[in-house]
Amino acid sequence: MPTFTMRVFRGGPTGGDFRDYRVDADDGMVVLDVIHRLQATQAPDLACRWNCKAGKCGSCSAEIDGKPRLMCMTRMDLFKPGDTVTVTPIRTFPIIRDLVTDVSYNYVKARQVPPLRLKPPDPDGKYRMMQEDVDRAQEFHKCIECFLCQDVCHVIRDHEELKPAFAGPRFFIKAAGLDMHPLDTLDRTEFVRAQAGIGLCNITKCCTEVCPEHIHITDNGIIPMKERMVDNFDPVVWLLRKFRGGRQEPA
């Protein structure tokens, strides 16, 4: 059974340090399993969030050797036996304790996104949508709200002063998903410009790179929105696009 040194951040809002723990890893274990073993045997009070352990709930986000990842989807065989594996909380959000951060910023932003405004149903009272139209918006519905994209976003990470006027990639694609929803009748361009601050994003694609669901956040979400914003906004064009099935992906 291979043994690893887990170098884990222990501390709170006022500071902390790294502590090294020697832990065995069984066949197929992921980082979260090793953290659980650590809790059960050496550090019962170690704080960490998790729920599904299947990459579906987005609770166990952390930085592993500096890389933002889900602990439940990071296999230990990525590392060589004997390696030191460093686990730290996601850096952008205030630390509560150990690996747990205060992500309430995201819940504040979530409430600001204008919700679905439904169009009337077909004359028989039913709603019809074609699979190909649904597919485009479904990409954004895959989001598990792990907030790793928010964690690596330079605006949120480095500019505390801009946070009130900036929503971040998670909520750009939330807005994009609603705008692409075949039954939606609201245009969120002004929201995305004025309240969500999409102009501050300089499309470095860091968000896309860390997305565990492989959502094309930048190419399919942010860039089309930016394009639409810089077009002199014409509601007729917007409507046409909406019914034509939206824009193509940029090459």
Place this chain on the structure above:
Amino acid sequence: MATPAYETHEHDVIVIGAGGAGLRAAIEAAAQGVSVGLICKSLLGKAHTVMAEGGIAAALGNVWPEDNWQVHFRDTMRGGKMLNNWRMAQLHAQEAPERVLELERWGALFDRTQHGLISQRDFGGHRYARLAHIGDRTGLEMIRTLQYHGIHQGIDVYMECNVQRLLKDGDRVSGAVGYWRKNGEMVVFKAKAVVLATGGIGKAWKITSNSWEYTGDGHSLALWAGADLIDMEFVQFHPTHMVWPPSVAGLLVTEGVRGDGGTLKNNKGERFMFNYIPEFFKGETADNEAEADRWYEDKKNNRRTPDLLPRDEVARAIRSEVKAGRGSPHGGVFLDICSRRPADYIRKRLPSMYHQFKELAGVDITKEPMEVGPAQHYVMGGVRVDADTTQGTVAGLFAAGEVAGGMHGSNRLGGNSLSDLVVFGRRAGLHAALYAKNFGGQLVADAGQVDAVVRECLEPLERAGGENPYAIQADLQETMHNLVGIIRKEAELKEAFKRIEALKERAKKVRVDGGRVYNSGWHTALDLRSLLTVAECSALAALERKESRGGHTREDHPFTDDAWGKLNVVLRLREGRVQVSREPLPEMPAELKALFQERK
């Protein structure tokens, strides 16, 4: 009165639990114009509903126009081996379609038929393709839809708050006491009505698809508040979970794999389910491979594949194959879809399964069969409720979703859980709000009760003692796995009961260091109380029911017994002891009984 050492919130209705049922309840209560507090054990949107894969069952009739609520009702009752509360099963079948359409109006993007309507897929025990779905991540879409609808309804959301005890005012529930995970401070909720929507009890078992949250909190809160629990012997071991690598054992493999054409095979390559068709389902189940394969396309002239028998039947069959030495290398059986469906189809229909096997086991399910086996998945038993209002046997207490008992009888059909959440979540929110509006009294929180809970919660941090909470949890999981598993017998159940008693004693000496701020050890220590309570309830009820039915199989009473088919095992706490009694099921009216005579 001295200044209380805890903050207090007041609401007409509090909802404990923020999965599908809790969110739907909170939305409905808010729509009735009352003040609502929604209390989540985790962050909002992370509850167990997020993991539901295959779909939500509702007789929309989009794929098979022959489908209707009567057929869904009949399938549900037969799947539950007729032990279901008939009225719950009826309301569920009647209201599920409207609840699904409502999710669509709130933004859920279900997969479509070629005519643009909500597509439906086949699942075990359902006569027609009935499950509305979004690939294999239906639960994620559902919780996100409810979450983003809910946050605009004026509901106060309390995240990462663990409720420890309900408060009583005389015979009535009057609120709850809990703690904040982020700082360990205690918090009191005064409420006119309380909705329990806390999910299940799976963390009492070693191999389970359930997350850390599933520690039977609502079941225990209700029991401790004097309410009845029913059917606690019925635990669902879902037949297909990953078995390898060991660290992912228990990770769910959706029934949708079989719904979309996958078949179970043993190590000889045989489709063994044909050898396990019970008498009860013979009339509607194909007895040869050709007919089973034709059924996917032509349901009128063919009978259903035995791969899609109800979950209890399939789980027992897999266990028997493995026991007979016909299992897969890692102690499961093979689930093969790669030889039966094209790779593109598999990736489109089952994206999470593809991803999960690829990333966690290094298996490409479009090229190789999966290795799967049963694991604890769901509890049919729960708080005894009135079918129409979801009110428990204590005034002011309501329950919906997995924490409520009766709806699924002795075995739940796949897809009937998500529909249960929204049908009865809505009813719970509605009736809790109506109850609160009609309640003229004062909101009270008895300081004596609150202080007692606070003291009890802080004990593990203060007492001398050496027990590790994780070790007790692991020992309990081992006990339930070995002694209260898929197949039970009297001697083992008695042994389980003895061991649970010993674990309760050890839990009294549990000690954790590290203070109150987000202390996982302390949280685990506090969860032990509810976990041990539901484990005891499940073992007691299993000991009581001397027959085999659905999610309760007794090696020493291997047959289904008609006399037991008319009885619920009821548990209630009186004078500090859990009392067990047998009480008659509600009698189904004649016009519904007639539905079961039509065809075998």
